[in-house]
Amino acid sequence: xxxxxxxxxxxxxxxxxxxxxxxxxxxxxxxxxxxxxxxxxxxxxxxxxxxxxxxxxxxxxxxxxxxxxxxxxxxxxxxxxxxxxxxxxxxxxxxxxxxxxxxxxxxxxxxxxxxxxxxxxxxxxxxxxxxxxxxxxxxxxxxxxxxxxxxxxxxxxxxxxxxxxxxxxxxxxxxxxxxxxxxx
DNA sequence: TGAGTGATCGTA
DNA sequence: ACGATCACTCAC
Numbered sequence: 001x002x003x004x005x006x007x008x009x010x011x012x013x014x015x016x017x018x019x020x021x022x023x024x025x026x027x028x029x030x031x032x033x034x035x036x037x038x039x040x041x042x043x044x045x046x047x048x049x050x051x052x053x054x055x056x057x058x059x060x061x062x063x064x065x066x067x068x069x070x071x072x073x074x075x076x077x078x079x080x081x082x083x084x085x086x087x088x089x090x091x092x093x094x095x096x097x098x099x100x101x102x103x104x105x106x107x108x109x110x111x112x113x114x115x116x117x118x119x120x121x122x123x124x125x126x127x128x129x130x131x132x133x134x135x136x137x138x139x140x141x142x143x144x145x146x147x148x149x150x151x152x153x154x155x156x157x158x159x160x161x162x163x164x165x166x167x168x169x170x171x172x173x174x175x176x177x178x179x180x181x182x183x184x
Numbered sequence: 185t186g187a188g189t190g191a192t193c194g195t196a
Numbered sequence: 197a198c199g200a201t202c203a204c205t206c207a208c
Contacts, residue, residue, distance in 0.1 A: 045203070054203070064192060082189025084204050101203055123204045167203050 004151040009141050011150075012072035016091040016098040017179070019072070020046040021160055023089075024183040025152035028105065030129055031145045036110075039129075040153050043104030043120070045165050046179040047088075049097060054171035057097035067137045068097035077136045084123030085131040089140055103166070103180070105129070108153070159184050 007026065012019060021044070028039040047055035056065050056078075067076040068090050076088035076099045092098040105125045107116040119125045129146070140148060162178035169175055 047203075056203080059193080062193070078203090079189090079191055080202055081204055082191075082202095084189095086203065088203085103203085121204070165203070170201095 004149045006141055007148050007150045009071070009073035009139070012089060012091050012140060013093055014072070014091065016046040016048050016100055019089075019091045020044040020100040020179070021162075021181040023100065023102075023148075024160055024181055025154050025156035027149045027151055027153050028129070029147045029149065031147075032130060037107060038110050039105040039107050039119075041102060041104070042106050042118075042183045043102075044181045045101040045103055046181070047099050047101065047165075048179070052171075052177075053174045054165055054168035054177075055097065055099075061097075065097065068099050069095055070137075072098070073140050075135045075138050075140060077131060077133060079133070080123075085126040085133070086122050087126045087129060087131045087135070102126075104182075113153075154183075156183060 023041050023044055026041050030037045050057045052058060057068050061069055064078060067074055070090060071094050072091040074090045076090050078086055080086055087102045088099040090099050101122055102125055103122045104120045106118050108114060109116055119128050161182045161184050163180040164176055164178060165180045
């Protein structure tokens with residue numbers, strides 16, 4: 001099944017509003033402790049530019065937001081509420097700060113193709129994927145433990161819903177943008 | 185509904 | 197140095 005290529009860096013250098021919905025259904029292979037676990041992405045959220053008041057970059061370029069100002073294809077990771085590492089993928093091109101948050105994944109068995117567990121919510125998804133600060137700025141494409149394949153394990157056509165983003169009520173008009181993408 | 189938890193950044 | 201804030205989760 002996994003004879004497919006990984007998604008390469010140029011894909012992530014497109015606009016986040018293109019990349020975020022297209023990642024739905026894509027397969028993540030996680031290598032850890034000599035085993036491989038398989039997931040597919042069920043929910044993403046787009047954060048787009050300094051003008052987007054929900055995006056961390058609306059506060060400008062700081063040590064934390066630095067990664068988002070780079071070319072797409074690297075991880076942007078941060079700790080929230082002292083407990084949860086949020087896994088984001090930087091998109092777009094240099095000095096065009098964007099990222100997408102991975103809000104949900106489902107683990108499946110490679111052989112039986114049955115779904116094992118639903119990690120709904122970015123804290124839970126980050127935890128099961130072993131997300132840590134060490135991932136900050138690392139390439140999504142060139143790393144040993146984490147791969148995203150250019151294949152949808154499940155048919156995603158006509159199965160994508162949009163919704164406003166979660167937890168950003170402070171963002172004025174931006175809070176209503178339908179930049180949350182859900183695989184149904 | 186509210187407690188838990190610690191990095192981050194602006195203000196001093 | 198200090199304190200407010202926070203792209204969340206779980207138990208009640």
